[in-house]
Amino acid sequence: MLELAGVGKVYSSINGEKIEAVDNLSLVIVENELVCLVGRSGCGKTTTLRLIAGLETPTRGRILLSGKKVEGPSAERCVVFQRYTLFPWRSVLANVAFGLEMQGVSRAEREKTALDYLALVGLEDQARAYPVELSGGMQQRVAVARALATDPQVLLMDEPFGALDAQTRAVLQQELMRIWRVDRKTIVFVTHDIQEAVLLADRVVVMQGPPGHIREIIDCDLPRPRDRNSAAFMDMSDRIHLLLEGAE
Numbered sequence: 212m213l214e215l216a217g218v219g220k221v222y223s224s225i226n227g228e229k230i231e232a233v234d235n236l237s238l239v240i241v242e243n244e245l246v247c248l249v250g251r252s253g254c255g256k257t258t259t260l261r262l263i264a265g266l267e268t269p270t271r272g273r274i275l276l277s278g279k280k281v282e283g284p285s286a287e288r289c290v291v292f293q294r295y296t297l298f299p300w301r302s303v304l305a306n307v308a309f310g311l312e313m314q315g316v317s318r319a320e321r322e323k324t325a326l327d328y329l330a331l332v333g334l335e336d337q338a339r340a341y342p343v344e345l346s347g348g349m350q351q352r353v354a355v356a357r358a359l360a361t362d363p364q365v366l367l368m369d370e371p372f373g374a375l376d377a378q379t380r381a382v383l384q385q386e387l388m389r390i391w392r393v394d395r396k397t398i399v400f401v402t403h404d405i406q407e408a409v410l411l412a413d414r415v416v417v418m419q420g421p422p423g424h425i426r427e428i429i430d431c432d433l434p435r436p437r438d439r440n441s442a443a444f445m446d447m448s449d450r451i452h453l454l455l456e457g458a459e
């Protein structure tokens with residue numbers, strides 16, 4: 212269980228100004244749940260993710276994972292960013308094996324595990340390639356494989372498909388759903404895209420701000436696989452859309 216209790220974050224800008232990025236965020240995410248955070252630019256989504264990742268420290272409140280306070284980055288909470296996060300000097304295989312290497316796993320074992328995860332994202336044939344030789348969609352697949360390879364408890368995804376064209380994006384959304392079925396994780400997924408949220412989430416957290424806070428949490432209980440053209444899907448998307456418009 213991942214628990215945010217009264218979490219607030221105030222940044223100090225370079226010229227000494229205080230910026231209240233999120234305020235009083237309280238949210239409980241259960242194991243293996245997929246929660247999407249949606250909201251306008253600047254409402255504190257990335258900040259929330261970075262706080263859970265331990266890349267930022269809350270100014271107020273606390274974050275607990277399995278009852279343990281989050282006090283810094285850890286392999287149990289892994290982040291996938293929007294783009295360009297692979298190590299360009301490492302092969303695809305060595306990128307995916309990176310976390311295992313840090314954990315001191317032997318070369319043979321980490322390469323075997325990395326290959327398994329590359330197969331999971333459909334890129335086993337690209338193992339020896341370098342990131343620059345891959346398309347954006349393939350690079351994001353490698354980033355997902357790299358994040359999964361160390362078997363984190365929580366996967367944090369910040370608009371991971373945001374830089375991709377619509378078609379590639381749809382393919383990766385389907386892939387994420389398939390991977391999530393076989394390799395269950397708690398996922399916190401940030402997106403601007405309401406349809407993406409309704410396609411993926413168990414619950415959609417609609418944020419408003421700044422300072423970022425929760426406007427509403429929508430239970431997204433549509434049967435999977437979800438059909439974007441179904442009336443229920445469109446109703447739910449409309450509802451979130453209206454909430455976001457009201458949040459202006």
Ligand SMILES: Nc1ncnc2c1ncn2[C@@H]1O[C@H](COP(=O)(O)OP(=O)(O)OP(=O)(O)O)[C@@H](O)[C@H]1O
Pocket residue numbers: 222223224230231232250251252253254255256257258259403421
């Ligand atoms: N390192 C920082 N220092 C100062 N202010 C920051 C910092 N990071 C974010 N902020 C501010 O905090 C607020 C929330 O930013 P955040 O990046 O969390 O929003 P977001 O919802 O992810 O936006 P977007 O959808 O554009 O990615 C904004 O006002 C932003 O300017």
Ligand SMILES: [Mg+2]
Pocket residue numbers: 256257258
């Ligand atoms: Mg952001």
